[in-house]
Amino acid sequence: MKVTLESSDGQVFTVDKEVAELSVIIKEMLVIEQANQDHPIPLLNVGAVELAKVIEYCEHHRNDPTIDDDEDYDSRKKPIEMDDWDKQFTIVNKEMMFELILAANSMQVKPLLHLGCRYAADIVKRMSPTEIRDLFQIDDDFTPEEQDKIEWEKQWTKL
Amino acid sequence: MLEVPEIDEMICKELSHHNLAQCARVCKKWHRSAIPHLWHTLIIPTKHQEDEIYEHQESLRNMALEDYLYEQQLHLPSEGMKPQLSPFMPPLAKYGHWIRQLPQPAVLMHELEPPIVFSQPLEMPDPEITTAELLRHVYKRCSNLQVHSLDVTEYYPFGDISKTIAEFLLPTVRILSLHISDPWYLKYLLNHCTDTLVELSLRVNIIYDATRNDKKDQQLQQESKTLESLKKLTLEKAYDDSESKSFWPWLFERCSHVERLEVVHLGQIHQILADNMLTYMPNVNEIRFGKDQHEDYILYDKDVATLLSGSRQGWKVVEFKQNIILIFGHVAQEALTKHFPTLEKLILDDRHDFWGYDLAPILLSSPNLHSLTAFAIDSLSLCSLKTWPYETTLRVLKIRIVDIPRPDLRDYEILILRTLRVVS
Known part of the structure; x- marks a missing residue:
């Protein structure tokens, strides 16, 4: 069975139902709107470029066993396996990846969300605060007094 | 970091303690995201980092002391008496409620003890506070601890520490291991356990009757309540040379929901255990003799x-x-x-x-x-x-x-x- 999805900028994608159902949101929508399947499902927060990429991911992972709803998922305890395909998949620029994380979050594609978060964490690792600020174009908005406080707290946080 | 709380939370979970400390210094928003994760678990450095161990040891102690003095200062009446402290709110007071996991009390006690050699002179006035009081102070600050498993051994001064443990740790403990031989303290601690307790493991060597403290003991006897969720009881070591052997009926009466019993080293109390099981433990239907990776022993x-x-x-x-x-x-x-x-x-x-x-x-x-x-x-x-x-x-x-x-x-x-x- 096919399902049609519409991106925020009006592009329509047709995919297999089981592929679309990797998104928890779409799965729930399909249950509610069973009778009304001729209309495409609107995804108001996801642009066409990102949606295409999400679909590409879901196509590849269509047969993966579903992860249990992991309320307290903690990667420190059980790292998710990342295969070669996933590694290839994440070779995109970081803006694209962050858009993808947001898309995965709004569509609730859990494995992609985990993958993206690990990617984001890998970027941040091995970087100093200054380097992070440059990369993300963040302003250092600490007041001098707050800076002092952080310097002072630093002695405890390295515990 | 991406300004969606759920996503930031997931990213933080991928980061190490060091990474999180770096992130917290990027900007205010990142600081807010990283702080709960940075303080989630209080890590004590391992022994192989010997060069740094004194520094770390004092570090945890100093953090607790700083916090203790800060609290005292709030209650001091006159301006002149206040000790000279940093102008900032100490981290334990500020972030203590984020701490979910702490090392076992014995480890924490060790870290909080005054160092044998002062590697550097203390910047703050040395308050008169015992290590046990300091431990209590730390637990008081960590108001949202999730005590999964807890090991309690009988260290000095146990009276003060047992009170702290009973008040701050036992109400939420799931797996409790007691290595205590004084039946009075055993009863005292078990009386403070609640329905969160699922597994209990005992290493006890009772050598005298619990009647030395009549009044207190009677009070403990009266507070009889069943541990509703306790399903597994392990007797790693159960020796009892007392005459009355009164601890076991007291214990088993509270274990009426236990289904699984594991025994390792038992003194000559098999008959007492069996009798008490029949009387108080109607649901027990699993038994294991011995333990993984343990020295050999003979079972008759x-x-x-x-x-x-x-x-x-x-x-x-x-x-x-x-x-x-x-x-x-x-x-x-x-x-x-x-x-x-x-x-x-x-x-x-x-x-x-x-x-x-x-x-x-x-x-x-x-x-x-x-x-x-x-x-x-x-x-x-x-x-x-x-x-x-x-x-x-x-x-x-x-x-x-x-x-x-x-x-x-x-x-x-x-x-x-x-x-x-x-x-x-």
Whole structure:
């Protein structure tokens, strides 16, 4: 069975139902709107470029066993396996990846969300605060007094 | 970081303590995201970092002291008496509520003790506070601790510490291990456990009666309440040389929901345990003798029999770990035979002195048996067992056979083939 999805900028994608159902949101929508399947499902927060990429991911992972709803998922305890395909998949620029994380979050594609978060964490690792600020174009908005406080707290946080 | 709280949370979970400390210094938003994760677990450095150990040790102690003084200062009346402190709110006061996990109390105590050598002069005034009081202060600040498992040993000064543990840790503990021999403290601590307690493990060596403190003891006796969620009781060491042996009825009365009992080293209290199990533990139906990776010890025939007689509804699971040198005679065998009707799982790990116990009676009279692990010397008896009435209920059959006589190999093949069918 096919399902049609519409991106925020009006592009329509047709995919297999089981592929679309990797998104928890779409799965729930399909249950509610069973009778009304001729209309495409609107995804108001996801642009066409990102949606295409999400679909590409879901196509590849269509047969993966579903992860249990992991309320307290903690990667420190059980790292998710990342295969070669996933590694290839994440070779995109970081803006694209962050858009993808947001898309995965709004569509609730859990494995992609985990993958993206690990990617984001890998970027941040091995970087100093200054380097992070440059990369993300963040302003250092600490007041001098707050800076002092952080310097002072630093002695405890390295515990 | 991406300004969606759920996503930031997931990213933070991928980061190490060091990474998080870096992130917290990027900007205000990142600081807010990273702080809860940075303080989630208080890590004590491991011993191999010896050069830094003093620094770290003082660091944790200083953090607690700083915080303690800060709190004292709030209550001091006059300006002139206030000690000279940093103008900032100490981290424990500020972030203590984020801390979910702390090291075991014994480790924490060690870290909070005054250093033997001061590597650098203290910047703050040295307050008169005992280590036990400091420990209490730390726990008080960590108002949202999630105590998963807790080990309590009897260290000095135990009176103050036990009160702290009872107040701050026991109300949420799930797995509790007590290595205490004073029955009064045992009762005191167990009285403060709640319905969160699922597993209890004891290492006790009671040498006197708990009656030395009559008034207090009576009070403890009256506060009788069942530990509703307690399902597993482990007696790693249970010696009792007291005359009354009154601790065990007191304990078992509270363990009325226990289903699984694990015993390792028991003094001569098997009969008392069995009697109390019959009286107070109607649901107990799993028993394990011995423990993984433990030194060998000898288990006597009649003691096994005595403990096996303690289940009111019959044992479903009976396990003997492999480090037991079982002197398993006909008394224990007979006691086990009585439980064949209820038996679902029997594990006799290898190297037991299982002396060619004929497995046929077990297979023939246990209609509910789905798992059997055993060690058969008298392998011929097995071969004679071509069929048995309950073979369809059996799911797992592991038998280590010693000394297969070659001419009989064919019979073994038949047995193994049939077993495979059963397992599949």
